[in-house]
Amino acid sequence: METILRAIAEAFSLIVTGAADVWEVIGRSLQVSGFAVGLATAIGVPLGYLLGISQFVGRRVLMIIVNTGMGLPPVVAGLLVYLTLSRSGPLGELELLFTAPAMVIAQVVIATPLVIGVTAAAIASIPFGLRLQARALGASALQEAWLVLREGRRGVMAAVVAGFGGIISEVGAVMLVGGNIQGSTRVMTTAIVLETRKGNFSTAMALGLILIAIAFLVNIALTTLQHGGARYER
Numbered sequence: 001m002e003t004i005l006r007a008i009a010e011a012f013s014l015i016v017t018g019a020a021d022v023w024e025v026i027g028r029s030l031q032v033s034g035f036a037v038g039l040a041t042a043i044g045v046p047l048g049y050l051l052g053i054s055q056f057v058g059r060r061v062l063m064i065i066v067n068t069g070m071g072l073p074p075v076v077a078g079l080l081v082y083l084t085l086s087r088s089g090p091l092g093e094l095e096l097l098f099t100a101p102a103m104v105i106a107q108v109v110i111a112t113p114l115v116i117g118v119t120a121a122a123i124a125s126i127p128f129g130l131r132l133q134a135r136a137l138g139a140s141a142l143q144e145a146w147l148v149l150r151e152g153r154r155g156v157m158a159a160v161v162a163g164f165g166g167i168i169s170e171v172g173a174v175m176l177v178g179g180n181i182q183g184s185t186r187v188m189t190t191a192i193v194l195e196t197r198k199g200n201f202s203t204a205m206a207l208g209l210i211l212i213a214i215a216f217l218v219n220i221a222l223t224t225l226q227h228g229g230a231r232y233e234r
Contacts, residue, residue, distance in 0.1 A: 004205065006202050008206075008209060010202050010203060010205075010206040013206075014203075014206055014207075014210070021182075022207075024183070025186055025187060025188055025191050025207075026188060026210065026214070028100070028185075028186065028187050029168065029187040029188040029189075029211075029214075030214070031100075032100055032103050032104055032107065032174075032187060033107060033164065033167050033168045033187075035104050036103075036104045036107035036108050036111060036167055037107075037111055037160065037163050037164045037167065039104070039108045039112075040107075040108050040111035040112040040114075040115050040163045041115055041159075041160055041163065043108070043112050043115075043116075044111070044112045044113075044114075044115025044116040044119060044159065044163070045115060045119050045149070045156060045159070047116050047119075048115060048116040048117070048118070048119025048120040048122075048123060048156075048159065049119060049120075049123050049145060049148070049149060051063065051066070051116065051120040051123075052119065052120040052121070052122065052123025052124040052126075052152075053123055053124075053131070053148065063117075063120070066113050066116050066117045066120070067113075067117055068113075069112070069113025069116075069117075070113045070114050070117045072110070072113065073172070074106075074110050074166075074170045074171075074172045074173045075172030075173060075176065077106055077109045077110045077173050078106050078172055078173025078174070078175070078176035078177055079176060080109065081102065081105050081106040081109060081173065081176075081177050082097065082176050082177050085097040085102055085105075085177065097177060098177070098178060098179040098181060098184075098185060099178070099184070099185065100178070100184070100185055102177040102178060103173075103174045103177055103178040103185060103187070105177070106173040106174060106176070106177045106178075107167040107170065107173065107174070109173075110166055110167050110170060110173060111163035111164070111166055111167050112163070114159065114162045114163045114166050115159045115160065115162070115163045116159075117159075118155060118156075118158055118159035118162050119152075119155065119156055119159040121155065122152040122154070122155020122156060122158070122159065123148060123149075123152050123155070125152070125155070126148050126151050126152050130147065130148065130151060131144055131147075131148060134147050134148075157222050160222065161218075161219060161222050164215075164218060165215065165219075168211070168214070168215055168218075169189060169211065169215065170189065171189035171190060171192075171193060174187055174189065174190060175189075175190050175193070178190065180193070180194060188207055188210065188211045188214075189211070191207055192204045192207045192208055192211070195207065
């Protein structure tokens with residue numbers, strides 16, 4: 001209990017004193033994960049929409065692949081990205097390994113199946129009659145898609161939350177492809193691992209509490225948007 005209280009006190013101290021290295025790590029964590037979840041959303045929502053509304057040969061196989069990707073261990077995703085970006089890999093000439101872009105790529109690989117899967121489930125639950133009504137009123141394919149996505153926006157937001165939650169707290173993949181380099185690729189999760197290995201348990205717990213607080217605040221914001229939209233409709 002004493003260690004936890006000390007960690008909480010240190011967490012507040014780290015924030016209030018404005019330690020440059022701590023804020024740098026926090027900022028990099030938000031930058032990498034925010035950019036990654038933005039890319040995953042841009043890729044995953046359209047694909048999830050198409051999977052949710054379509055019925056075609058091979059759809060079941062694609063859904064199995066997506067569902068498998070949703071459960072893909074992050075460290076395996078990191079390994080695949082590492083092999084792709086290594087000097088002997090197909091994209092080795094880009095020299096992205098042990099850089100922030102490599103971390104973004106790894107997190108996109110982790111988050112995209114989550115966004116696709118949750119979005120597809122949300123869109124599939126929308127009554128088909130809504131689409132028929134939109135077509136009867138002369139809506140274009142793009143207008144129909146916008147209407148369906150608006151109707152299923154709670155599920156789409158849940159998909160974004162799932163994607164963000166799957167990467168902001170991930171450590172294995174970013175450690176593999178980023179290398180935990182101070183001032184370059186160190187993020188909160190890898191900093192926690194480092195401080196724990198050094199025996200600085202209070203600092204590690206403090207960083208962990210800050211990480212939990214960030215995830216909590218982001219989820220509050222997205223939940224507020226969900227319920228706010230529902231109240232506006234009523």
